[in-house]
Amino acid sequence: MRNRSALRTAAPLIAGLALVASACGGDDEATPSASDAPADTEAGGSAAPAGTAAAGDICVEGDTVKLGFLNSTSGPMAISEQTVRDSLLLAAEEINAAGGILGKQIEPVEEDGQSEPTVFAEKINKLLTEDGVAAVFGGWTSASRKAMLPVVEGANGLLFYPVQYEGLEASPNIYYTGATTNQQIIPAMDFLASEGVETLFLAGSDYVFPRTANKIIKQYAAELGIEIVGEEYVPLDSDDWTTQVAKIAEAQPDFVFNTINGSSNVGFIKAYDEAGLGADNSPIISVSIAEEEAPAMGVDLTGQYAAWNYFQSVDSPENATFIAAFQAKYGADRPTSDPMEAAYTSLYLYKNMVEKAESFCVDAVNASSDGVSFAAPEGLVTINGDNHHIAKTGLIGQINADNQFDIVWSSEGPIEPDPFLEGYSWWDPNQN
Amino acid sequence: MTASFLAEDYLEIRDLTVDFDGFKAVDGVDLTLLQGRLHFLIGPNGAGKTTLVDALTGLVRGTGGAKFRDHDLLTMKSHMIVRLGIGRTFQTASVFEQLSVLQNLDIAAGVHRAARRSVFARGRVPERVEQALETIGLADLAHRPAGILAHGQKQWLEVGMLLVQDAKVMFLDETVAGMSSGEREETGELLKRIVGDRTIVVIEHDMDFMRRYADFVTVMHTGRVLAEGTVAEVQADQRVQEVYLGTATEAATHG
């Protein structure tokens, strides 16, 4: 009698134990070769707090180099991030075929960020401390980057972030291979000024990037003498733009500056079209509609503009090779776009940095990163060792009937990255 | 027995009307329920007996007045009416089947317990609960789940729950329906034992049971009071006979 009762109470415990036990048993199988990763041995408490050099210098031993590819392959952001993953895998394949980095083959460790910042934080922690990867490539939303930043700094790892973003950030442990604001937003404004635009309407998602971008646009517009005649935000996942578009129709701006993110663009463009607005009477310049998105709008976008640093139509031998390789691997109907190119470029840049430093160790790579360049599909790009951004050329494209972009404007050569806009006298971060 | 004795605690109902979208289930009922007697409420189906009790216990909304200890029951919420000392049972026994007999009684006794004490587990059995267990004769079954009780025992448990609530007015809705004759007798004796200074209102179809135990009888028909008085008085009433003859078969099926 007593035994039975004891058994009965013990059952949930056994279940619990089994659970917890399996929770820790899992690592070994998942990452057989990670047993010598620093985290396992340092977990005892010997590791020093962040900031002190003892946090360790991630280096690489063995015949292969593990690289973490951390993109969302599930959730709403998978739409975009899967394309980045594809081009990262392509770059890794090419580099491996050409002999690897410093003779070591790349061993990609793929993780799913699940479109959730907390998951990004958790996964990059796993990649750096459990899997012992030499560097991580990925992230898309600002939220995911912000979530990864403290982790990658705490572990003194390396992260390559391939998307244009809102700037005002620089971390010694992150390389930003997408554009910062002075390589996309400001060139776009320069283009508008050169077109003689006098009134501008700002439409964006209620999100960090549009908010910050518009803050910059407004200050620069004041400098250029362009009048802002309206500013509207709609939640990230909202498709209903009818009210806002009505306001645009009423304001009749010379141009609309579109900083809307992702699928919300579809609702915007459709409402725009329904309101009788189009490229002929009310042109839009977008910073997030690329080759991938343009055909998904369900509305003919011919004649509208976009600001990027890369278009599939860029005419260079490097780009031709890139497109050919990508379409050979993933299908001839697949377009290439700016973030994909930036991700592809980031892996090659890493290779060049490591080879210049002749070491995979983070501190050594960082020390020699300044001036490392790569002949990318978009043109020559060069790393700025101070702020870890890269010099890129600003391009404006106009959508043609094939949903490709005709390049109608270009900055004079690569623009030096200036994430904090220190070189722009009109910029005042404390003024809204 | 105590029919003429006007006690302190009595429930006075004046012009009580319950209107269901134009259909008056209870229509201008005047009724005085006195302390210390077994008051039977009889009448054919649809006479409005249960609706009357529903109105008095806050389950349906009624107009008119129902005064008990200077409170108008018709304006109060159910649980406040119960706290005032007015309890009821339902036609279908509704004890908590998963809980033990003891736990059922204990929960019922909780009304008079300070809220902060309910964070403790039950230690020893409260005296009131113990007494009620003896009174309803379920002491031996105290730890059995109420769900396994026989039908009659469940009804007794319900009465016990009213006892531990210390209800001054008890409405028992067809308590003996479906009981064996032996169980009916026990129920009758139980009610006689506990009536004391309480008012017990029994809604019933069973005439034999009524004849044996009623101190006072009110006959209802189509929402109105048809007659009231002692068993003998009511039985002698011409109108009551008519109503019951006319619906005798129907009443029998529910007896």
Next chain:
Amino acid sequence: MTLTTTRSANEPGGGADPAVAPPAHGRRRASPARLLDTYGSLIAIGVIAVVLLVWAPSSLSQFRLDNLGKYCALALASMGIGLAWGRGGMLVLGQGVFFGLGAYAMAMHMKLEAAGPGGVPDFMTLYGDGTMPSWWEPFRSAPFTIFAIVALPAVVSFILGYAIVKRRVKGAYFAILTQAMAVAFATLLIATIKQTGGFNGLNTFSTVFGHNLFDPEVKRNLYRVAAGLVVVFLLVLWQLYRSRYGELLVATRDAEERIRFLGYDPANIKLVAFVIAAVMASIGGAVFVPIAGIISPTNVDASASIMLLAGVALGGRASLFGPVLGAIAVGYGRSTLSETFPTQWTYFLGALFIVVIVLLPGGVASLWPKLRSRWPSPTAETPANGDHDVDRSQPAVPA
């Protein structure tokens, strides 16, 4: 946390009451089996405490320990859901709101810590004009923050609960309303980008109550706090479930009208459970933030709330241990299975959800009593007072 203190403060005073004397009286005394029945759960809690607080820190890597800490934080919220849903019959689909209240309160404090005395959180300069809304100011104070973590959800849930429960909104309506609440809350956070960081949420912390977040020892202690709170609240719930209130709550769930006619106001009974659940979720949120290093609207919206629920449903909504183990299992599955099978994981989760709910509404915890009933047990007829009782949280609804 306040709950435990008030309780123990009451204990001596309660001694005068015969009703709370030790269970030594006649019918309740009885076999060692019955004692084990009563105290077996305590032993189980003890074992969980040993596993979480002694075994795990000494054998898991920092990364796994951090994750376990996060699961513990989620488990706190799940236990609250177990109370409100499993025991109280209120399907709370918006527990993310309260999780978020605690998490954001904590995050605001840490953000202000990072900004330094008189400083303004970085994002306010980034998105706005660098001025801080005045309601941020009190969160500079650590005691106020801790107070707010408990008081804020209590007040909010009381007001909401009062409006909803008192109006006798139940069942599916209640569920949908709470879910709408979570959606509205997440939308509100996203909309107030200058005040709450918007979609990005709050992140980039450096210290928690003055301790360096990157110090492994601090991390370890954060884990200990999370795991310790799980054990503490297991004890709280254990006491609550065996208390008269616990019985009353179950009785209310099963027959709300009947309870009313015993002189109780069912709304009050449910309200208490709702508020306790909200406070637990909030505390869970508050310990989640320093471990995860970030809180954003995606952690508190409707789908996050449903993830919390998934653990509870899986583990066993009405049992004491079910929600804890369920939350840990779902959290673990989410990070580990998704590492191995990134896309199949969603199918698996969806299918698991359906199968458990259709075939095993009591969750995994309900398997045990079923298994046990295969053998004749001398105590089988004892009505379950404890934690392994078969689920009954679904009253039949008139079709």
Next chain:
Amino acid sequence: MAALGLTLTFGQMGVINMANGEFLMVGAYVAYLTQQVITAVDLSIVFALPMAFVVAGLLGLLLEVSVIQWMYQRPLDTLLATVGVSLVLQQLAQDVFGAQGDPVAAPGWLDGRISVFGYEWPHRQLFTIVLALVALGALNAVLKYSSFGRQIRATVQNRQLAETLGVSTRNVDRITFFLGSGLAGVGGVAIALISGTNPTLGTAYIIPAFLVVVVGGVGQLKGTVLAAWAVGVATAFLTDWISGSMAQVIAFALVVIFLTIRPQGLFTVRTRSLA
């Protein structure tokens, strides 16, 4: 539209189908697929509507037969189980069609605008409104006048009695579910015209749709339409004053306040409460 489908399953059957949003998505994808097969844009929508109805309806039927029929006594569990279903359907859509949204071109005759009451109405919006009204009318007619409609209503009011009268309540359940899901599918086509398709399309609609149903009064068709209209107008109106996100928050808050004041919705059912 989604709300109409929901009010049928929820109101008439007391079943809460969280996967209804995914039936919208299915409808949207059907529109997309039809357009791939029938390339003449003007025609394809005409085919897409009945196709979407049938496909989403059949899926709903499958769901009813496989999962829901076991749990009519457990409405809250149905809610949770269908959450699982919607997870699976979303992932399935993502794997089949890719995470990228696919465009659905509107036929030419929907491109123009027409001036009614001094406001320029895009044809597409009018089309949606007309579609909703037609669906409402058809549904109303079926429920009121056909013998099957009478069977549905009888089953709702008293299942046992209906059974003893020879109504096959099982069939009624199935067909009701088919209709409700099918309606959601048709709604999906409308949504596809407005915002294109993507796998997570359903999630954005499901909760507002539920609120609309509850506000309108469960099981009340006219209430549902009125509530949908009211919520839509309120949100649009608020957007004029404040930002879009805040308008959503406030619309939600208003609905919650409304429901706490009047939990039974705009139009009440004169029978026992369903939940």
